[in-house]
Amino acid sequence: MRRLVAVLLPILALGLCYAPGAAAQPPKKADAGSAKGPAKAAPAAPRKDPLAGFDDWVETVRMDWKIPGLAVSIVKDGQVIYAKGFGLRNVKQNLPVTPDTLFAIGSNSKAFTAASLGILVDEGKLDWDKPVRQYIPSFKMNDDYVTEHLTPRDLVTHRSGLPRHDLMWYGGPFSRKEMFDRLRHLEPSRGFRASYQYQNLMFMTAGYLVEQVTGQTWEQFIRRRFFEPMEMRASNTSVTELPRAADASLPYQEEKGEVKEVPYRNIDQIGPAGSINSSAREMAAWLIVQMNKGKYKDKQIIPEAQLRQTQTPQVVVPPSPTAPAYDELFYNSYAMGWIINAYRGHLLHAHGGGIDGFISQVSMLPKQKLGVVVLTNLSPNAVPDVIVYNVYDRFLGLEPVDWNTRRKDERAKAREAQQKAEQDSEAGRKTGTQPTHALADYTGKFEHPGYGVLTIAQGSDTLTMSYNGLRSPLRHYHFDVFETTESSTGRLKFNFAMNQKGDIDKVRVPLQGGVPDIVFTRMPSGEAGPETLKKLVGEYELPGASVKVWLRDEKTLMATVAGQPDYELVPYQGLEFQFKGLTGFSIEFKMSGDTPGEAVITQPNGVFTAKRKM
Numbered sequence: 001m002r003r004l005v006a007v008l009l010p011i012l013a014l015g016l017c018y019a020p021g022a023a024a025q026p027p028k029k030a031d032a033g034s035a036k037g038p039a040k041a042a043p044a045a046p047r048k049d050p051l052a053g054f055d056d057w058v059e060t061v062r063m064d065w066k067i068p069g070l071a072v073s074i075v076k077d078g079q080v081i082y083a084k085g086f087g088l089r090n091v092k093q094n095l096p097v098t099p100d101t102l103f104a105i106g107s108n109s110k111a112f113t114a115a116s117l118g119i120l121v122d123e124g125k126l127d128w129d130k131p132v133r134q135y136i137p138s139f140k141m142n143d144d145y146v147t148e149h150l151t152p153r154d155l156v157t158h159r160s161g162l163p164r165h166d167l168m169w170y171g172g173p174f175s176r177k178e179m180f181d182r183l184r185h186l187e188p189s190r191g192f193r194a195s196y197q198y199q200n201l202m203f204m205t206a207g208y209l210v211e212q213v214t215g216q217t218w219e220q221f222i223r224r225r226f227f228e229p230m231e232m233r234a235s236n237t238s239v240t241e242l243p244r245a246a247d248a249s250l251p252y253q254e255e256k257g258e259v260k261e262v263p264y265r266n267i268d269q270i271g272p273a274g275s276i277n278s279s280a281r282e283m284a285a286w287l288i289v290q291m292n293k294g295k296y297k298d299k300q301i302i303p304e305a306q307l308r309q310t311q312t313p314q315v316v317v318p319p320s321p322t323a324p325a326y327d328e329l330f331y332n333s334y335a336m337g338w339i340i341n342a343y344r345g346h347l348l349h350a351h352g353g354g355i356d357g358f359i360s361q362v363s364m365l366p367k368q369k370l371g372v373v374v375l376t377n378l379s380p381n382a383v384p385d386v387i388v389y390n391v392y393d394r395f396l397g398l399e400p401v402d403w404n405t406r407r408k409d410e411r412a413k414a415r416e417a418q419q420k421a422e423q424d425s426e427a428g429r430k431t432g433t434q435p436t437h438a439l440a441d442y443t444g445k446f447e448h449p450g451y452g453v454l455t456i457a458q459g460s461d462t463l464t465m466s467y468n469g470l471r472s473p474l475r476h477y478h479f480d481v482f483e484t485t486e487s488s489t490g491r492l493k494f495n496f497a498m499n500q501k502g503d504i505d506k507v508r509v510p511l512q513g514g515v516p517d518i519v520f521t522r523m524p525s526g527e528a529g530p531e532t533l534k535k536l537v538g539e540y541e542l543p544g545a546s547v548k549v550w551l552r553d554e555k556t557l558m559a560t561v562a563g564q565p566d567y568e569l570v571p572y573q574g575l576e577f578q579f580k581g582l583t584g585f586s587i588e589f590k591m592s593g594d595t596p597g598e599a600v601i602t603q604p605n606g607v608f609t610a611k612r613k614m
Contacts, residue, residue: 050394051082058387061404062086065383066259068252069097070376071280072387076395077369078292080284089249089377091261099281102234102248103375104264105360106353108283109237109276110203111290111310111337112222114156116210118306118336119225121152125213128153128309132205136212139205140184146192147184155206156336157314158196161188166200167511168451169270171469176269180208185450189514196315196334200273207272218272230285230296235278237271239264248277249377251357255487259378265356274355280373287364287371290349310336311349311366317341324410328401343389344398350388354379363388370395382407425491430478437480439463441504442496446520454507454520456494465494480504500584501602524571533557536575536589540599540610547587547599547610559587 062070069087073080085097120126129151132139141147146161154160165186169179183201190197207218214221219237227235234245242248242264253262267275278286285296290311294302302310313333319325332341338349350363357377361384364371372391374384386403393400435442439458446454455466456474463474463482472486480496495508495517508517528536533551540547548560549569557569557577569577572586575596579585584604589596599610 054391054394055084055086057390058086061383061386064404064408065378065381066254067376067378067381067383068259069101069249070374070383070387071097071099071101071103072375072391073099073280073284073373074391075284075287075291075364075369075371078288080281080288083281083284085280089247091250091252097249097377098247100234100247100279101375102236102242102245102277102279103360103377104239104251104275104277104353104355104358105283105362105375106274106355106358107200108351108353108360108362109272109274110156111286111351111362112226112276113203113206113210113218113272114310114336114338115302115307116218116221116225117152117156117206118302118310120210120213121309122303122306126152126209132209135209138181142184142187143192146188149192152206152209153314153336154193155202155209158199158202158334159193159315160199160202161190161192161194161197162186162199162201163189163197163512163514164199165450165512167468167470169201169204169468170267171265172269172452173468174269174452176204176208176211176271179269180205182450185448187515189512193315196317200270203273204270210272222276226286226301229299229301230282230289232278232282232285235276235282237275237277238268239266239275239277240268242277247279249358252378253357254378254380262357267355274353278375280375283362283373283375284371287362287373291364291366291369291371311338311340312336313340324406326406343392346396348392352384359384361385361388365392368395382411422491425483433478435476435480436498437504442482442507444525445523446507447523448518448520451511451518451520453523454509456507499586499602500604500607501586522572525573527571528575530555532575535594536596538596539613541613542601542608542610546613547601549599 058072067087068091069085069089071085072082074082083099085099085101087097089095089097089101117126117128121128126135131148132150132152132155133148139147141150141160150160168182168186174182179201183205186201210216210218210221216224222237226232234247251262251264252259289296289301290307293304294300294307312335314336315334317332317334317339319332328344330342332339334340335349338351341348341350346365347367348363349366350361353360353362357379359376359379359381361372361374370392372388374387376383386407389403390400439462442463443456443458446456452468457464457466459473462476465472465474465484470489472484472489474482474494475485477483477493482494482496484490484492492509496504497506497508499505505522507520509520511518533555536557537549537551540549545561550558550560552558559567559569559579567582568580569587570580572578575591576586576588579587584602586602588600590598590600596612598612601608601610
């Protein structure tokens, strides 16, 4: 999330409007000191065109950052006064970017989702401050209090207490409904409403709430309530539509100094947080609505009162401890889909967006009715910020800040910090150690109830990991810790752990800062068939007690100990089962010919062998 800025041009404060190439003419004034009547007014000095040299400057910045293509639009007083493309939308085919080229706008989709809730509040279908459970009874968070009190307002203001947990969904297989159901398994890192923490899953939930309240999908609602009345005819809500579009950009990424085309990243399942694709020209219509009390031409798109709600600060955004501090930028807060802040003393509403191969920025100076859209087809890059700041400095008559140099310096420092982090990681390695098990013992499928399935496989001489589309070899780091080596994953540490029997049964991975490592538990390697399960049924004797094993519904193995509740036996591997709900308890059946002769029961205080009663 990037912070954007705004400044005030004195001539605009006087109510004079700007059109490129036109000079404002001051009113004629009588010369009171002349007895001969009014003297001729001195010729007015031509007003400097704020956009003089802008095209060449943008092209220079684009080349500095190796961006294949970008588009810019500027809105002033309800009119699109500038819309232009630079560079290429398709490098291989040498196709140019135009003002109508579609780009993924990423998190700039959030303002559409927040406005959707505002429309439903105006229609009496929602209340900003009533619990989400009132509308979706199955809603559940990790904490019972949060479950009962979290509201639609909380969903779109990043104050739920959850950190990002982005790797739970990024590239994952879950549907929107499945992600909604898995929220209960994600740990918070802050108190409820205690502080701002950027959170995509809550915006996904806001979109799911729209669906539950209206009976329409979020995609249908966005098209019918925004795209169609605002004449955003080419805009859409899925990258699956981009290959069919007449004018759409491909995505590009820079790795080790080289710009490469990358596949479109499909994020439909989290769409309300970031899946809209649009053009500089069509996003200008969105800015017009935002600065025109919710109206587009003669149509009220967003009720004015609810538009004000979405643009009103709700939570303070604290400065990042690692971000540079600039005198021009201060007082960040988050509204609903908009960052509200100040730049050189002036109000700005803005939001950034980014997804694989695309970075965007949408911002406005609402008091001056001046807004800017910048869409780019390279990630990462800071050019949208640089261009927006420059536009405002130009229109507001201030000495331009050299944001381009600043951002390039920041990029260089970030790269140095990354290299140092890798060096520090290597310095913490205990050399001369070996894994405790053969590599094959670490392989299998491991599952977390929120994050899903992690797969560990064996390569020719090392392990490999696969999770939600992320893949990397795992090199041995030390002891039972392995780490990824691919640039797409960074240096993620995989810490394997064994159970009492010495089997590798868990792996801990730091997929989210601020919370304990995500723990994936080994999934059953193979389930016994119905005929085998029948053979395991019987009574197994321990000194002073016995365990009765029986079948429920002919497919679920159960265990009963006198004086205790019935326990479900969950398949683990082969003929070993775990007691559901009891950590560290398992039972493994040992076959004698075609029938089990005994069962080995493992529990925290020891291992016991029970003979099958014949």
